[in-house]
Amino acid sequence: MASAINRRQFIKACAVLTLGFTTPISFAQDHRDPRMVVLILRGGMDGLAAVPAYGDPAYRSGRGKLALGTPDTVEGVIDLDGFFGLNPVFENLAQMYAGREALLFQAIAPPYAKRSHFYAQDVLETGLTNPAGSASGWLYRALQGLSEGRNPEKYGYSLGAGIPRIVQGAVPVGAWAPDRLPDPDEDTLQRLMALYEQDSYLGPKVRAGFNADEMINSMGGKLRGGNNLKTVAKAAARFLIRDDGPRVAVMDCGGWDTHAWQGTTKGRLANRFRELDTVLAGLKQDMGSVWDQTAVVIVTEFGRTVAVNGTSGTDHGVGGAAFLLGGAVNGGRVQSDWPGLAKQNLYEGRDLKPTLDMRALFAGVLHQHMGLDRGFIEEQVFPGYRDQVSGLVRAG
Amino acid sequence: MTTFSQYRAMNRFGLGAGPLDLNAATADPKGWLQQQLEVEQDPGPQVPDAATSLSAFYEWRNERKRLMGSEESENRAQELTLLQRGLAAQEQSNFFKRFEYAAHTRTPFRERLVQFYSNHFSVSRKGKRMISLASVAYENEAIRAHLDSSFADMLLAVVSHPVMLFYLDNNNSVGPGSPAGKRSKRGLNENLAREIMELHTLSVNGGYTQQDVQALAKMITGWGFGGYNNRNPAIKQGEFFFYKQNHEPGPQVLLGRHYDFQGLEQGRAALIDLALDPSTARFLATKLATHFISDTPPPEAISILERSFLDSRGHLPTLHRTLVNLEAAWDPAHKKFKTPNEYLLSAVRVFDLPFNGRIRKLIRSGLVNLNQRPFFAGSPAGWPDDTRYWSSASALKKRIEWGLATGASANTGLHKIEQAVAMLPTDAGDLQLAMKRAASPAQAAGLMLASPEFQWR
Known part of the structure; x- marks a missing residue:
């Protein structure tokens, strides 16, 4: 009984949020059925290691021993446009770039420049310059507009342990994480569910948890594994390709805070890059024909210092890199209002100066790819913020 | 049936109601908690000290290097696997000792505080395997040993502990103007300094700048420990050592205050000032209130803790006494969702499960x-302390699976079930009824552990 009331209540809550925007989805009538994946790399991924500006005259001297070689050298960068290159570890990403499915951004950052991981992540995830006290993430707010008529819990999914702040809000979104625990027996589960009916906070979540499990296991057998990006990305694909599945998935992974001995084309950071590259190739494959309607946004809270620190690593910086991938993406280029690496052009003399607000990327994907109304974005998703990067998705 | 305050003392402040607490806690709940604040002895889990553990790791790594350098063969592959397993077994043994100590302690409030500060000054072996053998020792040496002292003492112990120095890279930080910095290309690493201000003391809005981060980083250059390549007989492997030749010379300015001291004293003075800063008082008060009251604690409760911190100059037992006396902490309107570690501990405590192989396996899984x-x-921020993070749909599903599996295989027997039912507070009637109607003791135990009631403290 209690659950029925809750369901009505939250559908009502969604309706209130979308009030005034009769059709927040602008091309709800056509045949597109777009999918969006957001992947957050936590810890501050070194953008200059991933997408080196090898053509910048100050690149080699500024990066010192972390500088990668020119495209014509052994283990040199893969050339992208004569100025930017790609770390050669990214073999699959390079292929996507060549196939115009990868759009790379340089000198991008959330609107925050003080180098705290946690604050920067909060800004990135709430989409607000002052995230303190904000109860919801920007993707959660976007889901309110996108899911029109559907429950956010069914439209947006968080994959992996923990729910990132970007999709936190009044109503929990769908969630799934891998595990290796035994399935409970039916009789006990029923008795237990009777108890959860009485808990208005946990009850609906528990039901959603078991539903998600059922949904994913019905596609190609039980998906088991550790809580790693590989398994989680597999799960994202299984959910997103379903006709009745969610359309937005979010996942995250850590291990990017390379203060010491980060290496260039081998070593700690290169290993992370390789893992990411493999996961992205797997995702593309698992998405199958739906890949053409997919955009994957990969962001990090900040870039790192241009110069090497005292321990062959890099410290927290500001401007970083971001990736937008997928069959729907107008890729094959690097988009950057490049500020330059000469000392006088660096932020506070040490970091790549951010010239693109990450919200412009998010807003662009929401509007151009997902079809979310601009007014809704400017008022609800990123209140008071009006920019967006144009030309992100392929025409037609 | 226990009263609400008895139940809360055991669950909210303690690590979960169980037979071990029952008699002591039920007579005088508040008094029981206060008694745990200053004790004669609290050795913690018996594990090798940090210095020994770090040396053991070096030895392990040497052996691995030797094997890797030897000729490739089936034998070598086997030896490598064995070596890997050996280290994992040692790590696991330490973690089990820590878990068992908490599961069996008769001072569970104290242990909760140890784990609270251990998480506040979090170290993680994720990507930093070198500290995995020494992490329980770190908790004993830097946290537990200073619980009856001041926050400043604890901070100093943390920042001078080899495990923290390694975890946040300070052992490699070299002052650019120091003798070593001038000789080589090594330089400053600001990681530890930044996290001290952001996560350990002032908090992110505590009013410091990038210059302050650099100043503190310089003041603690030279804070390191006897490392792998140590040849100096005066330096002991795995123990704190101040490397004077790495220390940035000269005065520094931090938060507008001048530090003219030389050497080790400079960093020490700065850390003590940071520990006593009003921003630190506010930050710690907020974290404690969040941990013991609710995700959104009442502002008055935070203010009371803050005042207590400032008045006592960060004397921890005083602060914790204030905590026990906070009305809000006993208000039935507030509740906290158990973290997985808290959940597992309370599951073992409620049935006083024997720490046998089967239980160990369940704990680990x-x-x-x-x-x-x-x-x-x-991240260095430690584990989140809020309901939302831990209670996602998928996390709840997993808890239920774990709870039911543990109940089914714990072999608790009827007596323990009856005891556990009796320990539930008066408002848990549905669960009591479900347990009494269960088809077997195993199902009753599973229902309790997997129930919504049992997820909160």
Whole structure:
């Protein structure tokens, strides 16, 4: 009984949020059925290691021993446009770039420049310059507009342990994480569910948890594994390709805070890059024909210092890199209002100066790819913020 | 049936109601908690000290290097596997000792505080395997040993502990103007300094700048420990050592204050000032209130703790006494969702489960699957302390699976079930009824552990 009331209540809550925007989805009538994946790399991924500006005259001297070689050298960068290159570890990403499915951004950052991981992540995830006290993430707010008529819990999914702040809000979104625990027996589960009916906070979540499990296991057998990006990305694909599945998935992974001995084309950071590259190739494959309607946004809270620190690593910086991938993406280029690496052009003399607000990327994907109304974005998703990067998705 | 305050003393402040607490806690709940604040002896889990553990790791790594350098063969592959397993077994043994100590302690409030500060000054072996053997020792030496002292003492112990110095890279930080810095290309690493201000003391809005981060980083250059390549007989491997030749010379300015001291004293003076800063008082008060009251604690409760911190100059037992006396902490309107580690501990405590092989296996699988492996937080901020983070649909599903599996295989017997039912507070009637109607003791135990009631403290 209690659950029925809750369901009505939250559908009502969604309706209130979308009030005034009769059709927040602008091309709800056509045949597109777009999918969006957001992947957050936590810890501050070194953008200059991933997408080196090898053509910048100050690149080699500024990066010192972390500088990668020119495209014509052994283990040199893969050339992208004569100025930017790609770390050669990214073999699959390079292929996507060549196939115009990868759009790379340089000198991008959330609107925050003080180098705290946690604050920067909060800004990135709430989409607000002052995230303190904000109860919801920007993707959660976007889901309110996108899911029109559907429950956010069914439209947006968080994959992996923990729910990132970007999709936190009044109503929990769908969630799934891998595990290796035994399935409970039916009789006990029923008795237990009777108890959860009485808990208005946990009850609906528990039901959603078991539903998600059922949904994913019905596609190609039980998906088991550790809580790693590989398994989680597999799960994202299984959910997103379903006709009745969610359309937005979010996942995250850590291990990017390379203060010491980060290496260039081998070593700690290169290993992370390789893992990411493999996961992205797997995702593309698992998405199958739906890949053409997919955009994957990969962001990090900040870039790192241009110069090497005292321990062959890099410290927290500001401007970083971001990736937008997928069959729907107008890729094959690097988009950057490049500020330059000469000392006088660096932020506070040490970091790549951010010239693109990450919200412009998010807003662009929401509007151009997902079809979310601009007014809704400017008022609800990123209140008071009006920019967006144009030309992100392929025409037609 | 226990009263609400008895139940709360055991669950909210303690590590979960169980037979071990029952008699002591039920007579005088508040008095029982106060008694735990200053004790004669609290050795903690018996594990090798940090210096020994770090040396053991070096030895392990040497052996691995030797094997890797030897000729490739089937034998070598086997030896490598054995070596790998050996280290994992040692790590696991330490973590089990820590878990068992908490599961069996008769001072569970104290232990909760140890784990609270251990998480506040979090170290993680994720990507830093070198500290995995020494992390429980770190908790004993830097946290537990200073629980009866001041926050400043604890901070100093933390920042001078080899495990923290390694975890946040300070052992390699070299002052650019120091003799070593001038000789080589090594330089400053600001990681530890930044996290001290952001996560350990002032908090992110505590009013410091990038210059302050650099100043503190310089003041603690030279704070390191006897490392792998140590040849100096005066330096002991795995123990704190101040490397004077790495220390940035000269005065520094931090938060507008001048530090003219030389050497080790400079960093020490700065850390003591940071520990006593009003921003630190506010930050710690907020974290404590969040941990013991609710995700959104009442502002008055934070203010009372803050005042207590400032008045006592960060004397921890005084602060903790204030905490026990906070009305809000006893208000039935507030509740906290158990973290996976808290959940597992309370599950073992409620049935006083014997720490046998089967339970160990369940504990290990629980911590892995519920994503709170010991000393494995994803960032130096430690584990989140809020309901939302831990109670996602998928996390709840996993808890239920774990709870039912544990109940089914714990072999608790009827007596323990009856005891546990009796320990539930008066408002848990539905669960009591469900347990009494269960088809077997195993199902009753599972229902309790997997129930919504049992997820909160």
